[in-house]
Amino acid sequence: MITVEHLSKRYGSHPAVDDVSFTCEPGTVTGFLGPNGAGKSTTMRMICGLTPPTSGTATVDGRPYRQLGNPGRRIGVLLDASAQHSGRTGREVLTLAALTMGVDRRRAGESLERVGLNRTAARRRVKAYSLGMRQRLGLAYALLGDPAVLILDEPANGLDPEGIFWMRGLLRDFADRGGTVLLSSHLLREVEAVADRLVVIGAGRVVAQGDKAELLAASGTVVKALDMPALEAALRRHGLTGTAAAGGGVVVQAGAEAIGRAAAEAGVVLLELRPADSGGLEQMFLSLTAGDSVQEAVR
Template sequence: MITVERLTKRYGAHPAVDDVSFTCEPGTVTGFLGPNGAGKSTTMRMICGLTPPTTGSATVGGTPYRRLGNPGRHVGVLLDASAQHSGRTGREVLALAALTMGIDRREVPRALDRVGLNATAGKRRVKAYSLGMRQRLGLALALLGDPAVLILDEPANGLDPEGIYWMRGLLRDFADRGGTVLLSSHLLREVEAVADQLVVIGAGKVVAQGGKAELLAQTGTLVRAADPAALATVLERAGLTGTRTTDGGVVVPAGSEVIGRAAADAGLVLLELRPAGSGGLEQMFLTLTAGDSVKEAVR
């Protein structure tokens, strides 16, 4: 289990992560979502002991990562696929990790095979790897110690559609066998396909968390009017903010009764007024993070 309690990280006056709390249970994949600069990577670095928190705590199995004995046997981490030594071969990268963790080196070829890297790829130097191959090698490294927990930041970045489908199956199988997965990704449809739980962060704060089905059923209301400009005015007067859809509608984080009454009071003709849950995770993400800055914070 991963437990994050009131985790906060400040850089000067800037709160990169602000009072974030959530848990990831065994047997589940938790999708950790947010726009660029929202604090996802900083949170994951704090969980893995790479960035000290200003306040709060994060534990894996009840123990802070830095206090875990031989952490690679408990937690598999992939935060940056480009962090591997470019002059070593893929096989050497895993062999050194196996030596560090006290694992039989005979596990190295099995680990490479598990992530779809053959013997030829294992003998190639990492600098010759594509981004997708580095991601696969990073996953092999994360899985090498047979951990119970995986913490992965954008692991599908650089993979082709077949590779993304393969990774989805690998993570689903890992969780179904009792493992815990914390997964950050911008590929929202893939997260929707594999995740059981969702944690959505915006501007350093958690804006939503819970079961996927529960959250997707509460994404707001889709409204479409004959006069879009008049609708925007009505929503503004009612103190409601919305996110425009590609087909001219607006998703508003409010109930249909509130929106309908505001439109009726203004004499506005509505063409559509319904729950927006059918828009899926992508629409929920846009609704919850509307107005958040997408610019990376300067440290």
């Protein structure tokens, strides 16, 4: 389990992370979302003991990362796919990590195979790897110690569609076997497909968190009518407003029953009435983080 309580980080007078609290439970994938510079990476670095917080705490299984004995056996971390020694081969990187963690050296080859890096790729030097191959190597490193927790910052960056689909399955399987995953990504559709819970951060503060289904349900209802002006007038009479949606409909912050009754009373024929779940995460993300002004150089 990952527990973050009132975590803050200031650089001078600038709050990079401001009173952030959330938990990641075993058996779940938590999507950690926010625009560039919102404080995601800083928060993850504080969880991993790389950046000292100004205030607050972050623990893994009840203990700060720096107090974990042999942390690679408890928590797998991928924060920067380019952090590996470029002059070493993929196998050398993992073999040295295995020796450091005190695990069987044979796990290096097993971990490489698990992430789709074959023997030829294992013998190549990291400097010859594509970004997608570095991501796979970083994930192999994170999984090497057979940890119960994964913290991954943009792990799908540089992967092709097949690779993204593969990673989704790997993370889902990891969580389904009782693991805990904290996943930061800009690929909202992929997060929506794999995550159980969501934490959305904007300008250093948590703006929404909770069960994915509940948050997306709260994003509204899509409605489309044969006569859209008549529908909009009917909605206004009931105090309901909507925003334009793809396909000519509107998204209304109300349930289907309330919208359907308003349309029925006005004699409006509806062509579509459904939860805003298709693309709902993208819409929710944009509405929650709209107007955030951040300074990426600081965060």
